[in-house]
Amino acid sequence: xxxxxxxxxxxxxxxxxxxxxxxxxxxxxxxxxxxxxxxxxxxxxxxxxxxxxxxxxxxxxxxxxxxxxxxxxxxxxxxxxxxxxxxxxxxxxxxxxxxxxxxxxxxxxxxxxxxxxxxxxxxxxxxxxxxxxxxxxxxxxxxxxxxxxxxxxxxxxxxxxxxxxxxxxxxxxxxxxxxxxxxxxxxxxxxxxxxxxxxxxxxxxxxxxxxxxxxxxxxxxxxxxxxxxxxxxxxxxxxxxxxxxxxxxxxxxxxxxxxxxxxxxxxxxxxxxxxxxxxxxxxxxxxxxxxxxxxxxxxxxxxxxxxxxxxxxxxxxxxxxxxxxxxxxxxxxxxxxxxxxxxxxxxxxxxxxxxxxxxxxxxxxxxxxxxxxxxxxxxxxxxxxxxxxxxxxxxxxxxxxxxxxxxxxxxxxxxxxxxxxxxxxxxxxxxxxxxxxxxxxxxxxxxxxxxxxxxx
Amino acid sequence: xxxxxxxxxxxxxxxxxxxxxxxxxxxxxxxxxxxxxxxxxxxxxxxxxxxxxxxxxxxxxxxxxxxxxxxxxxxxxxxxxxxxxxxxxxxxxxxxxxxxxxxxxxxxxxxxxxxxxxxxxxxxxxxxxxxxxxxxxxxxxxxxxxxxxxxxxxxxxxxxxxxxxxxxxxxxxxxxxxxxxxxxxxxxxxxxxxxxxxxxxxxxxxxxxxxxxxxxxxxxxxxxxxxxxxxxxxxxxxxxxxxxxxxxxxxxxxxxxxxxxxxxxxxxxxxxxxxxxxxxxxxxxxxxxxxxxxxxxxxxxxxxxxxxxxxxxxxxxxxxxxxxxxxxxx
Numbered sequence: 090x091x092x093x094x095x096x097x098x099x100x101x102x103x104x105x106x107x108x109x110x111x112x113x114x115x116x117x118x119x120x121x122x123x124x125x126x127x128x129x130x131x132x133x134x135x136x137x138x139x140x141x142x143x144x145x146x147x148x149x150x151x152x153x154x155x156x157x158x159x160x161x162x163x164x165x166x167x168x169x170x171x172x173x174x175x176x177x178x179x180x181x182x183x184x185x186x187x188x189x190x191x192x193x194x195x196x197x198x199x200x201x202x203x204x205x206x207x208x209x210x211x212x213x214x215x216x217x218x219x220x221x222x223x224x225x226x227x228x229x230x231x232x233x234x235x236x237x238x239x240x241x242x243x244x245x246x247x248x249x250x251x252x253x254x255x256x257x258x259x260x261x262x263x264x265x266x267x268x269x270x271x272x273x274x275x276x277x278x279x280x281x282x283x284x285x286x287x288x289x290x291x292x293x294x295x296x297x298x299x300x301x302x303x304x305x306x307x308x309x310x311x312x313x314x315x316x317x318x319x320x321x322x323x324x325x326x327x328x329x330x331x332x333x334x335x336x337x338x339x340x341x342x343x344x345x346x347x348x349x350x351x352x353x354x355x356x357x358x359x360x361x362x363x364x365x366x367x368x369x370x371x372x373x374x375x376x377x378x379x380x381x382x383x384x385x386x387x388x389x390x391x392x393x394x395x396x397x398x399x400x401x402x403x404x405x406x407x408x409x410x411x412x413x414x415x416x417x418x419x420x421x422x423x424x425x426x427x428x429x430x431x432x433x434x435x436x437x438x439x440x441x442x443x444x445x446x447x448x449x450x451x452x453x454x455x456x457x458x459x460x461x462x463x464x465x466x467x468x469x470x471x472x473x474x475x476x477x478x479x480x481x482x483x484x485x486x487x488x489x490x491x492x493x494x495x496x497x498x499x500x501x502x503x504x505x506x507x508x509x510x511x512x513x514x515x516x517x518x519x520x521x522x523x524x525x526x527x528x529x530x531x532x533x534x535x536x537x538x539x540x541x542x543x544x545x
Numbered sequence: 546x547x548x549x550x551x552x553x554x555x556x557x558x559x560x561x562x563x564x565x566x567x568x569x570x571x572x573x574x575x576x577x578x579x580x581x582x583x584x585x586x587x588x589x590x591x592x593x594x595x596x597x598x599x600x601x602x603x604x605x606x607x608x609x610x611x612x613x614x615x616x617x618x619x620x621x622x623x624x625x626x627x628x629x630x631x632x633x634x635x636x637x638x639x640x641x642x643x644x645x646x647x648x649x650x651x652x653x654x655x656x657x658x659x660x661x662x663x664x665x666x667x668x669x670x671x672x673x674x675x676x677x678x679x680x681x682x683x684x685x686x687x688x689x690x691x692x693x694x695x696x697x698x699x700x701x702x703x704x705x706x707x708x709x710x711x712x713x714x715x716x717x718x719x720x721x722x723x724x725x726x727x728x729x730x731x732x733x734x735x736x737x738x739x740x741x742x743x744x745x746x747x748x749x750x751x752x753x754x755x756x757x758x759x760x761x762x763x764x765x766x767x768x769x770x771x772x773x774x775x776x777x778x779x780x781x782x783x784x785x786x787x788x789x790x791x792x793x794x795x796x797x798x799x800x801x802x803x804x805x806x807x808x809x810x811x812x813x814x815x816x817x818x819x820x821x822x823x824x825x826x827x828x829x830x831x832x833x834x835x836x837x838x839x840x841x842x843x844x845x846x847x848x849x850x851x852x853x854x855x856x857x858x859x860x861x862x863x864x865x866x867x868x869x870x871x872x873x874x875x
Binding site: 134357475534 | 584586628629631632633635636638639640642643644646647648650651654655657658659660668782783786789793838839842843845846848849850851852853854856857860
């Protein structure tokens with residue numbers, strides 16, 4: 090009886106132990122690549138194998154690998170798992186992959202230290218293995234060790250809480266940026282009924298234009314990022330007005346159906362995206378300013394100064410937009426048109442003027458959102474499209490057509506994406522948000538703040 | 546300028562593999578949009594379901610080729626249609642649009658994720674699953690067939706594709722003549738009216754989504770067989786809109802519309818592709834303006850432009866009728 094019980098307890102203990110191991114494994118993985126980019130279309134990977142004292146081949150765990158791009162700034166990092174395997178997801182480009190020798194365990198050394206930052210070129214969809222040969226003679230075989238029983242050292246158990254706080258901060262940052270981008274999407278939908286798929290390209294365009302001013306320069310003259318951002322925001326606003334005037338106003342006049350308008354907006358999305366690709370190229374790029382910043386270690390989490398400024402700026406802008414919508418004449422008119430177009434028109438509101446203002450503000454905010462995205466991650470030709478789907482998730486969660494709903498929904502989506510990396514691999518974090526989108530539609534299709542009648 | 550190559554490639558576009566894959570995908574979309582009025586912007590995922598259904602069951606699970614066909618053509622697309630349809634088909638049309646396009650993005654992320662490499666082959670995809678198909682080929686490897694347009698096993702793929710396409714067109718024609726097809730069109734015209742006549746519109750829409758998905762999966766499966774690989778980048782979101790342009794170009798709600806549309810679309814795309822490449826190679830366009838890789842991007846710009854112009858100015862396409870094609874009055 091006693092033995093039986095202790096046997097059962099042993100089994101339960103092992104279960105708990107395995108669970109802890111799994112959690113630690115996921116945490117180790119996610120905390121290593123919190124700063125990984127969104128566009129992880131390529132990866133560099135490897136398997137770090139050494140020999141223990143008895144000469145057995147073992148995987149070397151907890152060694153840090155850092156990939157830096159051509160400008161020398163860090164593009165991604167990873168920590169090797171128990172079997173020595175590691176991988177860093179990266180946008181296509183050329184990288185220096187560095188094995189941080191200070192993280193190697195006692196008694197392990199690199200066989201060719203001069204090969205240490207190893208250069209890799211990644212093209213779209215690549216998965217390249219990079220070998221760092223360790224220690225004394227024997228060539229580590231490149232075969233992947235897959236089904237070995239993992240034996241962990243439980244030293245990272247305290248990381249849990251800190252990772253959670255770090256991810257919350259990152260999620261808040263992401264959510265604020267998504268919110269900034271999605272207000273325009275939601276207001277345009279509210280005032281005109283158009284689900285504007287080309288809104289993501291406004292985000293990309295903002296970032297790309299910022300890159301042109303800040304990094305490539307015009308006639309050799311480079312602007313600092315802050316004045317560049319001011320110009321970008323104005324240009325995006327102006328282009329939004331132009332887009333409305335040239336395309337959407339004529340379509341409204343002709344009484345085009347919403348489905349036709351939807352298809353047209355998808356056409357523009359594809360057209361703009363590939364025109365940007367044509368001129369900008371397929372590789373991810375970065376702004377010149379504010380790239381390399383020492384992160385403040387605030388105990389519970391780490392934050393770069395630019396991220397703090399960015400979050401404060403986003404909060405200020407969003408509070409400004411919200412109070413503008415609440416208190417100014419223009420904002421009230423926007424909400425009125427959004428609520429009931431015919432009623433607003435009959436009270437003497439110039440609906441076309443309101444729609445024009447919505448386009449200007451929405452596009453300007455999307456452009457600013459693009460700059461902020463470019464600051465936290467990298468700039469590439471399809472970043473806006475990726476963000477668009479997150480915006481849809483946020484806007485649907487908040488309620489299509491409501492401005493405040495878009496705000497809250499986006500922030501929740503941002504938090505959800507980052508926190509989901511606690512359970513799913515980082516490279517699949519956006520899937521969580523998209524699954525959430527489907528679940529919302531199943532449970533509460535009108536969103537948190539929407540009204541039921543919109544969805545029928 | 547090698548006009549022979551340009552003309553040859555244009556004909557290959559009109560009749561060849563790409564035409565077959567996208568004609569099948571567009572027929573599926575026609576089922577969704579043309580007859581039932583569903584906005585499916587994730588046809589690429591149905592194509593991927595066919596491709597990965599076959600390749601994963603053969604290359605990953607080690608099943609027989611025929612089981613792979615069953616999984617790829619029937620099981621995977623039906624599950625997918627249920628997953629996407631159940632939450633959205635009760636709601637307004639644009640919710641299905643958002644969910645299907647989100648499904649495309651989910652597929653891309655999941656299929657490329659290194660953590661699932663063992664199942665999906667991540668970004669390299671899966672290969673070597675179609676040997677049984679090629680073993681049945683009656684054509685000799687080096688031979689040129691059909692006026693020299695297709696070489697060896699390519700002819701086998703194209704021939705099977707033509708037969709499948711003909712059968713699917715026949716099937717759609719029969720379905721649309723049946724009372725079932727009339728219900729679908731009634732739902733497209735006025736869902737409330739159909740419901741008031743006692744038709745379960747939700748269930749009919751789900752059926753249409755599933756059947757159209759199966760046709761899309763057939764296209765994707767043939768594409769995987771034809772290229773002998775199932776790779777994520779062959780089924781990205783934008784692929785859906787090739788099928789959309791084919792559908793609207795030919796004319797939605799016509800049995801032959803998507804077939805004609807796909808042929809014309811790929812004729813045009815192949816022509817511009819080879820024509821531009823020739824211009825670049827012969828120095829008529831300098832490298833500073835456009836290089837080889839950028840030529841490939843022009844094809845996507847044409848798709849975007851085509852969607853805009855068709856939707857705005859000729860929603861009924863070339864062969865469609867304005868009365869049936871309701872892109873503009875829905």
